[in-house]
Amino acid sequence: MKKKIYLDYNSTTPTDERVVKEMLPYFTEKFGNASSVSHVYGWDAEEGVELARERISKLVGAKHNEIYFTSGATEAVNTALFGVCRAYREKGNHIITCQTEHKAVLDTCNQLEAEGFEVTYLPVDNSGGIDVEDMQRAITRKTILVCLMHANNEIGTIHPLAKISRITQKQNILLMTDATQSVGKIPFDVTKSGVDIATFSSHKLYGPKGVGALFVKSGIAVDPILYGGGQERKLRPGTLNVPAIVGFGKACEICHQEMRTEANRLGQLIETIEDELLDIEGVSINADQSIRLPHMTSVSIDGIDGSRLLRVMKNLAISQGSACSSNTIKPSHVLKALGHSDEKALASMRIALGRMTTRMEVIDAIKSIKRGISQLKTSAL
Incomplete structure (x- = not known):
């Protein structure tokens, strides 16, 4: 593991x-x-x-x-x-x-x-x-x-x-x-x-x-x-x-003392994640980067079962949406409100970084996500 x-x-x-x-x-x-x-x-x-x-x-x-x-x-x-x-x-x-x-x-x-x-x-x-x-x-x-x-x-x-x-x-x-x-x-x-x-x-x-x-x-x-x-x-x-x-x-x-510096650091790491994932066909970001929290992103991947993807990436703690509703398999009410279909909403994941997140962890996470997506796309052929 x-x-x-x-x-x-x-x-x-x-x-x-x-x-x-x-x-x-x-x-x-x-x-x-x-x-x-x-x-x-x-x-x-x-x-x-x-x-x-x-x-x-x-x-x-x-x-x-x-x-x-x-x-x-x-x-x-x-x-x-x-x-x-x-x-x-x-x-x-x-x-x-x-x-x-x-x-x-x-x-x-x-x-x-x-x-x-x-x-x-x-x-x-x-x-x-x-x-x-x-x-x-x-x-x-x-x-x-x-x-x-x-x-x-x-x-x-x-x-x-x-x-x-x-x-x-x-x-x-x-x-x-x-x-x-x-x-x-x-x-x-x-x-x-x-x-x-x-x-x-x-x-x-x-x-x-x-x-x-x-x-x-x-x-x-x-x-x-x-x-x-x-x-x-x-x-x-x-x-x-x-x-x-x-x-x-x-x-x-x-937080009062460290918030601004930390937001800049995490914003750069999120930018790295999005740049890498957007190179994958069918990947889209679910919110405008200019009016969004700097430490997180929500990503949809066409043709992928989000629940299966999370299970494939066993070493990563990533969610499909709010923890308050993570025990259900219903599509997120937030993503549905954006106009997403049930299928696209269920093919989404939320990545949120924090104070203990390192750049090396981000690099390893990107590799795991890419492998997971590739594995599911291959098995669907």
């Missing part, structure tokens, strides 16, 4: 050793409950939580008190969508989102429709971009929220949030974004982008799993969806996962 090569960094990332080192004392020496305000163990835990909140707010350009901790991005999305829609229901019941959103958003919107809300799902072009004028035309007097992800998790397409926010602000409509795939990978600033609400997760940026964050701009109302305590200013009850939160904060601090 050849050395395993991990190229699925959009699914999850390994926890950085510097993050683990920062977390360790909070399992043993500083194990207190951050809500225990009467003794030093609680104070130490609270200090760790608040330092993490400060580090995270600095990375995304938020105020310290605008960051709320959750168990992950999915909980943050649910809290934001349900909480905002219920808080502003007297104003209206219409939401605008996009066909290529993550399932955390789409499934929550489906549930909101069952509760009487109306949802418009904007189409995308063949690179995954929306027509901002389409979005503007979809606004009605009942629209209370536009929810559009910053960068797509399967193809990397980046939506122009600043341009979109100029429209929503004029209409007095809230703008929410799922920034899970972009935070820590490319610059994302809640003020510059004009968003009112944002969600993201620790394990996508070299922090631990099981912790995420919700940004809510000061003055925005969000009704709680969980009950049972006053933690996180009564928005999200429950004992805080202090070690994970501390690690999340450290991971954000590292």
